[in-house]
Amino acid sequence: MAEPEKNFDQDMEFFVDMQRCISCHACETACAECETNGQETMIHVNYVDRAHSVQTTVQVCMHCEDPACANVCPADAISKDSNGVVHSANTSRCIGCSNCVMACPFGVPKKMEAAELMMKCNLCYDRTSVGKKPMCATVCPSGALYYGTREEMRKKRPNSDPVNTFKFGAQTVHTKVNVMMPKGSKELKVH
Amino acid sequence: MAKLPISVDKIIENYGPHKAYAPKQGFHGHADPDKLVKTHCCFCGMQCGLQLKVKDNAVVGFEPWMEFPFNEGRMCPKGVARYLQNNHADRLLSPLERVESEGFKAVDWETAMSRTVTEIKRIQSTYGNDAFAMLSGVSLTNELSYMVGKFARVALKTANLDYNGRLCMVSAGAGNKKAFGLDRISNSWVDLKHAEVIMICGSNVSETFPTLIHYIWEARDNGAKLIVVDPRVTPVARTADLHLPVRPGTDSALYGAMLQQLVENDWLDHDFINQHTSGFDATIAAVKDYSLEWAEKVTGIPAESIKQAAAMWGQAKTSFMMHARGIEHHSKGVDNVLGCINLVLATGRIGKPYCGYGTITGQGNGQGGREHGHKCDQLPGNRDITNPEHRKYIADVWGIDEKDMPGKGLTAYEILEAIHRGEIKGLISICFNPVVSLPNNNMVREALEKLEYYVAIDFFLNETARHANVVLSGALHEEEEGTVTSAEGRVIKINAAVTPPGDARTDASILKELAARLGAGDKFAFKNSEAIFNELRVASKGGTADYYGITYERIVKNYGVFWPCPSLDHPGTPRLWEDRKFATPDGKAHFNPAPYRDPGEPTDKEYPVVLTTGRVVSQYLSGTQTRRIGKLLDQYPEPLLEIHPSLAQQFGIQDRDLVKVVTRRGEAEFPAQVVTTIRSDTVFIPYHWGGSKSANQLTIGNLDPISKIPEFKVCACKLIPLGRKAPPVSESDAYQSV
Numbered sequence: 001m002a003e004p005e006k007n008f009d010q011d012m013e014f015f016v017d018m019q020r021c022i023s024c025h026a027c028e029t030a031c032a033e034c035e036t037n038g039q040e041t042m043i044h045v046n047y048v049d050r051a052h053s054v055q056t057t058v059q060v061c062m063h064c065e066d067p068a069c070a071n072v073c074p075a076d077a078i079s080k081d082s083n084g085v086v087h088s089a090n091t092s093r094c095i096g097c098s099n100c101v102m103a104c105p106f107g108v109p110k111k112m113e114a115a116e117l118m119m120k121c122n123l124c125y126d127r128t129s130v131g132k133k134p135m136c137a138t139v140c141p142s143g144a145l146y147y148g149t150r151e152e153m154r155k156k157r158p159n160s161d162p163v164n165t166f167k168f169g170a171q172t173v174h175t176k177v178n179v180m181m182p183k184g185s186k187e188l189k190v191h
Numbered sequence: 192m193a194k195l196p197i198s199v200d201k202i203i204e205n206y207g208p209h210k211a212y213a214p215k216q217g218f219h220g221h222a223d224p225d226k227l228v229k230t231h232c233c234f235c236g237m238q239c240g241l242q243l244k245v246k247d248n249a250v251v252g253f254e255p256w257m258e259f260p261f262n263e264g265r266m267c268p269k270g271v272a273r274y275l276q277n278n279h280a281d282r283l284l285s286p287l288e289r290v291e292s293e294g295f296k297a298v299d300w301e302t303a304m305s306r307t308v309t310e311i312k313r314i315q316s317t318y319g320n321d322a323f324a325m326l327s328g329v330s331l332t333n334e335l336s337y338m339v340g341k342f343a344r345v346a347l348k349t350a351n352l353d354y355n356g357r358l359c360m361v362s363a364g365a366g367n368k369k370a371f372g373l374d375r376i377s378n379s380w381v382d383l384k385h386a387e388v389i390m391i392c393g394s395n396v397s398e399t400f401p402t403l404i405h406y407i408w409e410a411r412d413n414g415a416k417l418i419v420v421d422p423r424v425t426p427v428a429r430t431a432d433l434h435l436p437v438r439p440g441t442d443s444a445l446y447g448a449m450l451q452q453l454v455e456n457d458w459l460d461h462d463f464i465n466q467h468t469s470g471f472d473a474t475i476a477a478v479k480d481y482s483l484e485w486a487e488k489v490t491g492i493p494a495e496s497i498k499q500a501a502a503m504w505g506q507a508k509t510s511f512m513m514h515a516r517g518i519e520h521h522s523k524g525v526d527n528v529l530g531c532i533n534l535v536l537a538t539g540r541i542g543k544p545y546c547g548y549g550t551i552t553g554q555g556n557g558q559g560g561r562e563h564g565h566k567c568d569q570l571p572g573n574r575d576i577t578n579p580e581h582r583k584y585i586a587d588v589w590g591i592d593e594k595d596m597p598g599k600g601l602t603a604y605e606i607l608e609a610i611h612r613g614e615i616k617g618l619i620s621i622c623f624n625p626v627v628s629l630p631n632n633n634m635v636r637e638a639l640e641k642l643e644y645y646v647a648i649d650f651f652l653n654e655t656a657r658h659a660n661v662v663l664s665g666a667l668h669e670e671e672e673g674t675v676t677s678a679e680g681r682v683i684k685i686n687a688a689v690t691p692p693g694d695a696r697t698d699a700s701i702l703k704e705l706a707a708r709l710g711a712g713d714k715f716a717f718k719n720s721e722a723i724f725n726e727l728r729v730a731s732k733g734g735t736a737d738y739y740g741i742t743y744e745r746i747v748k749n750y751g752v753f754w755p756c757p758s759l760d761h762p763g764t765p766r767l768w769e770d771r772k773f774a775t776p777d778g779k780a781h782f783n784p785a786p787y788r789d790p791g792e793p794t795d796k797e798y799p800v801v802l803t804t805g806r807v808v809s810q811y812l813s814g815t816q817t818r819r820i821g822k823l824l825d826q827y828p829e830p831l832l833e834i835h836p837s838l839a840q841q842f843g844i845q846d847r848d849l850v851k852v853v854t855r856r857g858e859a860e861f862p863a864q865v866v867t868t869i870r871s872d873t874v875f876i877p878y879h880w881g882g883s884k885s886a887n888q889l890t891i892g893n894l895d896p897i898s899k900i901p902e903f904k905v906c907a908c909k910l911i912p913l914g915r916k917a918p919p920v921s922e923s924d925a926y927q928s929v
Contacts, residue, residue, distance in 0.1 A: 019430065020404075020408055021426075022397035022398070022401060022404055022426040022427070022808075023397075023426055023808070024267050024268060024397070024398070024401045024808045025268050025808070025809065025826050026266055026267045026268045026270075026271060026401065028268070029268040029271040029272050029822055029823075029826075030266065030268075030271045032822070033252060033253070033271065035221070035222050039212070039213070039218075050864075050866060051836075051846070051865065051866055051867065052866070052867045052868070053424075053429065053868065054424060054425065054426050054429055054868055055429060056426075133264075135255075138255045138257075138264045138265070139255060139264065139265055139266040139267075139270075139271060140265065141262075141265045141266065141267050141401040141402040141404055141405055142397070142401065142404045142405060142408060143405055143408050143409075156409075156412060157412060158412065159412070
């Protein structure tokens with residue numbers, strides 16, 4: 001296959017609206033279709049507390065402005081590109097040490113034990129770099145995942161605001177991926 | 192015929208279901224396919240547009256089809272993973288013949304066809320034409336539905352033809368015909384987005400029609416209020432402004448009480464009622480005593496919630512009412528549907544922008560499949576098989592004498608009962624798996640064992656086809672061209688992506704050859720699917736389901752055409768009744784009294800718990816296709832018994848405990864899932880599995896007197912905890928697909 005033309009649209013952002021998730025797992029099934037994932041999904045849908053609710057949440061790489069996973073990688077296997085995408089571990093460099101797994105405040109990277117390799121979402125770079133949308137956001141039937149411009153999102157969700165500032169105690173993390181919060185929200189305090 | 196030729200385990204070993212995680216030939220060509228074929232999903236009534244990746248005459252993946260207007264690329268997990276059924280290891284590649292004690296052996300088409308036709312002739316000459324029945328399904332295209340109806344009446348010459356829509360939305364169809372004279376949702380889904388209030392009755396939309404959820408969420412962005420009637424807190428009920436957790440089997444009491452509230456508060460559209468409806472007075476007289484307190488007692492829904500629902504519904508300016516199997520699968524399914532329609536008519540919110548009403552069809556061609564004549568009481572164009580004028584018109588199209596056309600036959604469940612009684616001796620089925628999908632399926636299995644000859648047209652050896660004398664290897668969805676009609680009434684094009692593998696054939700070619708061997712070849716000389724569609728168009732002309740103006744070319748150009756479309760210059764009809772001319776003889780919409788009555792099998796001391804059934808998002812109907820796709824089975828590996836903690840406590844049941852569920856029809860064991868998201872008097876089991884995990888061993892064959900739909904959604908059961916935990920999922924029979 002020819003090298004994809006790099007046509008990444010920097011105006012496009014990724015939005016997650018947990019309230020709309022209907023636990024259908026279409027995102028997981030579609031993510032596994034990505035050419036670079038080897039049929040593994042890099043997004044995960046989890047029940048919050050199935051005994052009392054059918055609410056699920058999606059866990060996807062937040063593509064941090066200053067990614068802890070890359071910062072702690074002893075092998076320089078994880079890189080962030082000029083588009084703000086934090087890429088999955090470079091297979092020729094990753095030593096499977098799991099530092100990134102432990103460092104990520106969102107609990108995203110997973111070590112694939114069989115491959116001795118860290119894998120995580122790279123924002124469907126095979127698609128986004130040629131002007132398409134990531135597979136998970138394309139198929140999401142409920143709009144819990146959306147890939148588009150901030151302006152489009154503002155029109156679609158007049159009662160919500162996108163938030164990409166997270167407080168983990170004293171640590172503040174800014175991300176490329178937004179979560180939808182009630183109107184007026186500026187940040188999300190995790191604990 | 193006798194029991195299975197060899198053990199179930201052996202059959203499964205040979206023919207599955209086995210789980211596929213990758214295309215048979217690997218992912219070769221996944222990234223660089225030969226072509227992308229625009230088509231639609233093979234599963235539910237949403238019929239999402241998608242593209243199949245094809246390499247070397249095999250489907251190797253999917254790509255979203257962003258331009259198709261209904262779903263704009265959005266998909267559910269079934270649609271994404273459907274490509275894994277193509278070239279599946281279980282795929283039947285040639286006809287099979289039953290060999291006692293040995294199983295099935297591959298035979299050539301000549302052998303399979305000649306034996307089948309010999310047996311049909313033998314049975315019909317011995318017992319009469321109606322002793323050979325046919326069962327069909329609405330995963331078939333419109334062309335095949337039409338062809339099956341014609342085949343049964345013209346080639347097989349039997350009255351006993353029915354279809355698996357009988358298990359789906361026939362209650363809605365019967366209600367629609369009584370109220371409107373026509374059986375279709377009133378509007379395209381687009382009107383949903385701007386409705387002020389949306390009421391969903393008995394539909395787990397989020398799991399059964401996930402791509403429709405986007406329209407509901409958009410409506411809520413626009414300020415819509417959402418009312419959901421469901422005994423469970425489903426993902427769509429979780430977010431509702433008002434969730435009404437109805438006791439299964441009592442829906443019509445709720446709608447009656449709401450109607451009474453509309454009258455009491457004068458939330459009525461008097462002009463619409465006076466000018467465009469009939470039957471209002473008799474209908475409100477039937478509910479005059481339906482107080483909120485009475486309704487609370489019957490339905491288990493707090494009176495205050497019913498009052499609030501009536502106020503939300505009554506005071507809105509625009510609204511969309513929709514329902515599905517939750518209210519239709521009842522021995523009074525038609526009454527439940529009419530109860531909903533009465534609320535729509537009382538407020539006059541139909542045939543207007545942002546107002547709508549309709550059922551959400553569960554099967555892929557649930558809408559189209561109920562229009563073209565493979566129902567026991569119906570001819571193409573939704574014509575009535577007992578109406579002399581209708582019979583004459585279709586007989587002329589078919590080139591036969593009207594006197595030679597069989598009359599009304601038995602419905603699906605009644606056909607199995609007649610087989611069980613020994614009155615029907617032979618059966619041909621296509622695209623129907625009654626051993627899993629019919630209620631009281633132990634009776635169904637016994638019935639199949641009594642047949643003298645059974646021939647199944649199928650692409651996998653499903654639980655029913657295992658009983659066949661001969662299996663004719665038919666085609667998958669992606670192997671045959673045609674059209675289907677989505678739940679919103681949009682006629683769309685299915686494009687063949689690949690040809691059938693091995694010696695498998697298209698269903699159309701199989702029916703065509705059988706017809707020829709039965710002496711009706713000249714009536715089935717169709718060159719291709721478009722030729723069938725063109726005859727269907729003529730056969731539908733002038734009927735209520737008029738497709739005459741729809742052509743393949745127009746469908747492709749316009750991303751589908753909404754019926755009715757009576758002429759080539761007609762734009763199609765996304766929104767019905769804008770002219771206020773209903774399809775009833777008097778041109779008015781009809782109110783129909785829908786008084787409450789109890790379900791067929793109320794709970795008692797011996798069977799104190801209500802059992803209800805339904806679907807999960809990763810499986811489709813009897814699971815013939817989806818239980819063969821590894822990713823989908825992994826997502827929800829085995830049927831679970833959902834039970835409320837308070838009911839679980841009464842029986843000493845904890846999460847993952849193995850529980851025996853017993854009804855008057857059978858018993859089966861399921862792991863418990865203890866959750867507060869279900870009524871405390873009701874348990875729920877999904878019905879997609881066969882064998883020992885089949886929920887339909889337990890359900891009841893009470894039929895609605897009008898629609899003859901079975902009462903899948905409510906029966907009485909008792910629970911017996913077995914004192915041990917369920918085995919890990921990886922060891923579960925259901926996960927192994929037995």
